[in-house]
Amino acid sequence: MKxxxxxxxxxxxxxxxxxxxxxxEAARHxxxxxxxxxxxxxxxxxxxxxLLYQVATAGLAAPSIAAPTRLLFREQRNVTTLLGEVxxxxxxTQEAVLADGLRLGYDHLIVAAGSTHSYFGNDQxxxxxxxxxxxxxxxxxxxxxxxxxxxxxxESDPVRQRALLTFVVIGGGPTGVEMAGTLAEIARxxxxxxxxxxxxxxxxxxxxxxxxxxxxxxxxxLSQKAREQLERLGVKVRLGARVTSIDATGLQxxxxxxxxRIPSYCVIWAxxxxxxxxxxxxxxxxxxxxxxxxxxxxxxxxxLAAHPEISVVGDLAAAMSYVPGKEPKPVPGVSPGAKxxxxxxxxxxxxxxxxxxxxxxxxxxxxxxxxxGRNSAVVDLETPFGALRFSGKPAWLFWLFAHVYFLIGFxxxxxxxxxxxxxxxxxxxxxxxxxxxxxxxxSES
Amino acid sequence: MKxxxxxxxxxxxxxxxxxxxxxxEAARHxxxxxxxxxxxxxxxxxxxxxLLYQVATAGLAAPSIAAPTRLLFREQRNVTTLLGEVxxxxxxTQEAVLADGLRLGYDHLIVAAGSTHSYFGNDQxxxxxxxxxxxxxxxxxxxxxxxxxxxxxxESDPVRQRALLTFVVIGGGPTGVEMAGTLAEIARxxxxxxxxxxxxxxxxxxxxxxxxxxxxxxxxxLSQKAREQLERLGVKVRLGARVTSIDATGLQxxxxxxxxRIPSYCVIWAxxxxxxxxxxxxxxxxxxxxxxxxxxxxxxxxxLAAHPEISVVGDLAAAMSYVPGKEPKPVPGVSPGAKxxxxxxxxxxxxxxxxxxxxxxxxxxxxxxxxxGRNSAVVDLETPFGALRFSGKPAWLFWLFAHVYFLIGFxxxxxxxxxxxxxxxxxxxxxxxxxxxxxxxxSES
Numbered sequence: 001m002k003x004x005x006x007x008x009x010x011x012x013x014x015x016x017x018x019x020x021x022x023x024x025e026a027a028r029h030x031x032x033x034x035x036x037x038x039x040x041x042x043x044x045x046x047x048x049x050x051l052l053y054q055v056a057t058a059g060l061a062a063p064s065i066a067a068p069t070r071l072l073f074r075e076q077r078n079v080t081t082l083l084g085e086v087x088x089x090x091x092x093t094q095e096a097v098l099a100d101g102l103r104l105g106y107d108h109l110i111v112a113a114g115s116t117h118s119y120f121g122n123d124q125x126x127x128x129x130x131x132x133x134x135x136x137x138x139x140x141x142x143x144x145x146x147x148x149x150x151x152x153x154x155e156s157d158p159v160r161q162r163a164l165l166t167f168v169v170i171g172g173g174p175t176g177v178e179m180a181g182t183l184a185e186i187a188r189x190x191x192x193x194x195x196x197x198x199x200x201x202x203x204x205x206x207x208x209x210x211x212x213x214x215x216x217x218x219x220x221x222l223s224q225k226a227r228e229q230l231e232r233l234g235v236k237v238r239l240g241a242r243v244t245s246i247d248a249t250g251l252q253x254x255x256x257x258x259x260x261r262i263p264s265y266c267v268i269w270a271x272x273x274x275x276x277x278x279x280x281x282x283x284x285x286x287x288x289x290x291x292x293x294x295x296x297x298x299x300x301x302x303x304l305a306a307h308p309e310i311s312v313v314g315d316l317a318a319a320m321s322y323v324p325g326k327e328p329k330p331v332p333g334v335s336p337g338a339k340x341x342x343x344x345x346x347x348x349x350x351x352x353x354x355x356x357x358x359x360x361x362x363x364x365x366x367x368x369x370x371x372x373g374r375n376s377a378v379v380d381l382e383t384p385f386g387a388l389r390f391s392g393k394p395a396w397l398f399w400l401f402a403h404v405y406f407l408i409g410f411x412x413x414x415x416x417x418x419x420x421x422x423x424x425x426x427x428x429x430x431x432x433x434x435x436x437x438x439x440x441x442x443s444e445s
Numbered sequence: 446m447k448x449x450x451x452x453x454x455x456x457x458x459x460x461x462x463x464x465x466x467x468x469x470e471a472a473r474h475x476x477x478x479x480x481x482x483x484x485x486x487x488x489x490x491x492x493x494x495x496l497l498y499q500v501a502t503a504g505l506a507a508p509s510i511a512a513p514t515r516l517l518f519r520e521q522r523n524v525t526t527l528l529g530e531v532x533x534x535x536x537x538t539q540e541a542v543l544a545d546g547l548r549l550g551y552d553h554l555i556v557a558a559g560s561t562h563s564y565f566g567n568d569q570x571x572x573x574x575x576x577x578x579x580x581x582x583x584x585x586x587x588x589x590x591x592x593x594x595x596x597x598x599x600e601s602d603p604v605r606q607r608a609l610l611t612f613v614v615i616g617g618g619p620t621g622v623e624m625a626g627t628l629a630e631i632a633r634x635x636x637x638x639x640x641x642x643x644x645x646x647x648x649x650x651x652x653x654x655x656x657x658x659x660x661x662x663x664x665x666x667l668s669q670k671a672r673e674q675l676e677r678l679g680v681k682v683r684l685g686a687r688v689t690s691i692d693a694t695g696l697q698x699x700x701x702x703x704x705x706r707i708p709s710y711c712v713i714w715a716x717x718x719x720x721x722x723x724x725x726x727x728x729x730x731x732x733x734x735x736x737x738x739x740x741x742x743x744x745x746x747x748x749l750a751a752h753p754e755i756s757v758v759g760d761l762a763a764a765m766s767y768v769p770g771k772e773p774k775p776v777p778g779v780s781p782g783a784k785x786x787x788x789x790x791x792x793x794x795x796x797x798x799x800x801x802x803x804x805x806x807x808x809x810x811x812x813x814x815x816x817x818g819r820n821s822a823v824v825d826l827e828t829p830f831g832a833l834r835f836s837g838k839p840a841w842l843f844w845l846f847a848h849v850y851f852l853i854g855f856x857x858x859x860x861x862x863x864x865x866x867x868x869x870x871x872x873x874x875x876x877x878x879x880x881x882x883x884x885x886x887x888s889e890s
Contacts, residue, residue: 044591044879061506063876070639071877080641083595102599135880146489150528154547194515196525412875415860430857431508432516434489435580 011036012353015096015106017086017278019046019069021335022112022314025342027079033350037079038104040096041069044083047135048407050335051416053175056138057182058146058432059423064416066135067408086113086278089285091307108309108349111282111296112342115315115333118274118293125246129269132175141268143434145183148266149191152198163263165203168251170243171271172209173216174370177226179268180207181373184233189374189427205234206262208241208253210271215370215378217332222378225391229376243271273333275316286310291318300328300360302345308358311348313341321363331363335406340364371399374424456481457798459791460541460551462531462723464491464514466780467557467759470787472524478795482524483549485541486514489528492580493852495780496861498620501583502627503591503635503877504868509861511580512853531558531723534730536752553754553794556723556741557787560760560778563719563738570691574714577620586713588879590628593711594636597643608708610648613696615688616716617654618661619815622671624713625652626818629678634819634872650680651707653698655687655716660815660823662777667823670836674821688716718778720761731755736763745773745805747790753797756790759783766808776808780851785809816844819869 012035016023019041027037045066054060073079084098089109096104117131130140145167152164167187169180187203194200207214207230213223214230214237227237238255245252250263275294283290288304289297295318298304302311302319313319319341320328331337340363348358367381367388377395381388390398400420407413423429457480461468464486472482490511499505518524529543534554541549562576575585590612597609612632614625632648639645652659652675658668659675659682672682683700690697695708720739728735733749734742740763743749747756747764758764764786765773776782785808793803812826812833822840826833835843845865852858868874 044595044877061508061876062878062880063506066878068639068877070636071873074639081639082599083592084599100599135878139880147528150489154527154529154545191515194513194519194526415863418860428516431506432489432513433508433511433580435507435584 012107013038013105014108014110014349015040015104016110016112017096018042018112018114018276018314018316019081020049020112020114020314021338022114022342022345023110024072025339026110026112026313026346027073027076029343029346030078030350031076033078033346035078035108035349035353037076038082038106039069039073039079040082040084040086040098040104042083042085043134044068044070045135046072046408049133050403051407052132052135052138053178053182055135055431056132056141056145057179057186058142058429059182060416060419061431062135062138064412064419065407067412072408087281089278089282089310091286091310094309106309108352109311110342110345110349111278111310111312111316112314112338113276113278113316114338115273115275115293116277117269118272119269120272122246125269128246128248129170129251129267131269132179142431144266144268145186146432146434149195149198149200151265153195159263161198163250164265165198165200166206166250166262166264166266167203168206168208168262168264168267170208170251170267170269172207172211172214172237172239173270176207176209176268176270177214177230177370177372179270180205180235181230181233181371181376184230184235185373185427186429188234190429190432192427204236206236206238206264208238208243208251208262210240210242212239214239218368218370218378218380219387219389222380222389222391226370226372226376226378229372229378229391233373233376273315279316282310282312293318301348301358302341302361303348303358308352311345313345314338317341319361321365322360323362329363331361332365334368336366337363369395369399369402371396457552458483458550459553459555459794460485460549461555461557462541463487463557463559463721463759463761464526465494465557465559465759466783467559467787467790468555469517470784471555471557471758471791472518472521474788474791475523475795476521478523478791480523480553480794480798482521483527483551484514484518484524485527485529485531485543485549487528487530488579489513489515490580491517491853494578495848496852497577497580497583498623498627500580500876501577501586501590502624502631503587503874504627505861505864506876507580507583509857509864510852512857517853532726534723534727534755536731536755539754551754553797554756555787555790555794556727556755556757556761557759557783558721558723558761559783560718560720560738561722562714563717564714565717567691570714573691573693574615574696574712576714577624587876589711589713590631591877591879594640594643594645596710598640604708606643608695609710610643610645611651611695611707611709611711612648613651613653613707613709613712615653615696615712615714617652617656617659617682617684618715621652621654621713621715622659622675622815622817624715625650625680626675626678626816626821629675629680630818630872631874633679635874635877637872651709652680652682653686653688653696653707654682654684657684659684663813663815663823663825664832664834667825667834667836671815671817671821671823674817674823674836678818678821718760724761727755727757738763746793746803747786747806748793748803753803756793758786758790762786764806764808766810767805768807774808776806777810779813781811782808814840814844814847816841 048065088097155161191200241253279294369379371377375393377399378391379395493510533542600606636645686698724739814824816822820838822844823836824840
């Protein structure tokens with residue numbers, strides 16, 4: 001197993017690590033290029049992460065937001081897809097090494113390995129407060145949430161029962177806000193009338209945020225709106241609350257100096273994002289700098305100073321946007337950023353192959369939007385005429401169609417729209433299926 | 446946690462163990478009855494098992510064939526649903542004990558715990574040849590199948606690669622035939638053009654059956670048709686082949702005295718069915734007899750001789766069908782049988798409550814049908830005018846609409862039809878998603 005997939009070919013070999021938004025767009029941009037592309041990916045699918053919380057909250061089935069990577073590149077004959085995890089990068093020999101020992105040689109490397117959740121050095125919390133990055137995460141959270149209600153229905157001790165009906169989301173970013181809002185909808189509406197001994201509507205949904213407002217990437221006015229909409233949905237928003245410990249029966253928070261214990265058996269982590277471990281690995285291998293979050297600092301053209309044949313894009317890159325005549329601005333860790341970086345890195349590879357100078361990356365910011373729950377969202381659009389900000393139902397409809405539009409595949413767009421329509425009118429969520437209620441907490445669908 | 450859910454109520458307490466076809470129909474039959482029903486189920490959903498192989502072969506997402514038990518009984522106010530596993534039945538005190546210690550008292554008990562797969566005393570085979578009974582099984586098989594192709598694409602050793610592209614289904618019953626036929630379709634059509642170093646169409650799909658024909662519950666002529674259709678789809682049917690061992694790299698079979706080794710990394714078990722372990726447990730507790738497959742022998746009215754307050758239905762029951770003037774005939778282990786037994790047991794409970802004599806069970810046999818794959822199925826209908834037998838595309842269409850008709854929920858019927866239509870025209874299967882490619886082989890969607 002020590003052969004490189006393209007070594008037999010003389011065309012430039014482009015290796016892309018990861019098939020999230022960055023990797024996918026890079027490979028697509030090279031669709032007509034006279035190169036041999038190898039995509040190596042840890043999973044067998046491209047995941048539409050903006051809707052992952054819908055899988056976690058049983059609103060959508062996994063296949064609706066995940067497309068097999070192979071299928072996406074079936075017609076693009078210059079792409080070879082390999083399933084595997086890169087454990088080492090050897091800049092000297094220009095090879096990437098997979099966990100199973102397979103070595104992939106490259107002439108140009110695009111690292112788009114993305115990010116994972118960070119517990120800020122408290123990795124022991126992961127066991128009690130799962131984060132949401134992969135489908136496996138989503139199934140675990142789905143199971144965890146649904147099983148809490150099941151346990152509560154069987155519980156005779158009122159104190160334990162109350163804790164089982166207390167759901168805590170840590171982190172007031174887009175994911176945390178979406179999760180909290182949707183959990184409130186599940187408790188208030190979806191499960192209505194299905195239990196005989198508990199009232200799901202009596203559940204407490206807490207959103208714990210260390211900062212002074214939710215959605216800090218948004219303008220203050222929209223943060224305020226988001227908070228109001230969350231509270232209207234029945235979410236208790238706890239700002240300025242710092243988490244000091246999490247265990248099997250709840251968590252400890254500090255609010256202006258005061259310690260507080262929150263008993264809960266279902267805590268969801270949406271607080272910290274860290275770059276893929278590959279970041280540090282590369283920094284060591286290439287001498288590149290990495291920032292606090294473990295993201296690799298890149299040149300204006302997204303390559304590495306010491307290794308122009310290596311580019312880093314997406315959440316793994318600490319990249320800046322260069323607009324002529326303006327101060328460089330950091331690129332936000334959102335999917336449009338990853339897509340644009342992927343295309344830019346691919347374009348620069350073509351320039352390099354043509355022996356022409358590369359171009360600095362310029363991020364086109366179309367704004368920012370976040371959904372909160374039923375009929376609630378906030379939108380902050382950058383338009384040629386200035387910022388356009390709105391919230392509530394119009395923002396929610398805008399969010400809905402924007403996301404359906406960017407989904408891959410007609411069938412998925414269609415089914416997602418249908419599931420959302422039926423969920424909207426029936427308050428039901430059709431993916432409330434837990435395949436394995438074992439201790440693993442794993443669930444599937 | 447030692448309280449019984451209905452002990453506070455004076456109405457007769459009906460406890461139903463299991464929410465497959467038998468348990469579901471029993472509870473529904475009692476919808477207007479003045480009783481308190483408790484359904485205790487190991488999973489949180491009712492599974493439409495006839496289409497489980499479609500989840501295992503990535504044709505359908507799990508939520509399309511699994512409905513949350515609570516949702517099904519939301520409007521039936523005399524039903525309480527509890528998630529849990531019954532580990533003990535105490536006929537003396539009329540209680541069932543759950544794994545978590547909860548005790549459920551009953552006046553009438555319907556045991557509908559179903560069946561699991563049997564490895565005929567070779568449980569060590571389970572690790573290498575998973576069976577197909579639950580959603581978790583289906584996800585494991587889906588992962589196993591898709592990962593075999595992924596591994597083959599990376600494999601440089603031609604011998605190992607060949608073994609990775611050899612898929613063996615053990616057992617020529619309906620499930621085995623469906624699995625083998627669908628695997629052939631995946632290899633020949635679904636994955637076409639997606640790999641660069643292997644040709645999935647070169648895969649070998651073997652159906653290994655110990656008997657002299659497939660679908661032995663069917664008339665011989667249809668078995669012959671099924672075999673021909675399987676071979677047309679590219680399945681190698683090996684009849685009279687007895688499996689003597691299965692390990693991580695393949696299996697050993699004996700064909701008329703000759704030992705043969707089949708190297709394969711993907712073996713699927715569809716051979717043996719055994720009653721739920723609850724069967725033996727009950728036999729011991731109640732003194733009831735159980736047969737070789739561990740099924741509990743029941744009275745004509747589906748109750749236990751020594752405990753008329755306990756009925757057994759579905760795959761767990763060794764039941765006979767009583768047609769006046771005819772010899773009693775064993776009830777086949779098919780979903781119509783389970784449904785009819787469930788209704789009959791419920792009806793007999795109402796008669797018993799009314800102080801009237803119970804009725805012997807009579808199985809209405811509407812015939813038998815099995816699908817083989819694209820455009821292929823066999824149907825053997827019992828009509829007032831005699832048996833109606835057909836095969837091929839008409840049988841396949843009949844099978845298709847019959848299954849969609851019996852699916853629960855409009856959304857599911859609709860999405861399943863749509864997925865089948867798109868699969869039919871595009872040869873695609875939309876649920877090719879593996880969430881966790883870890884050693885566990887677990888996958889989700």
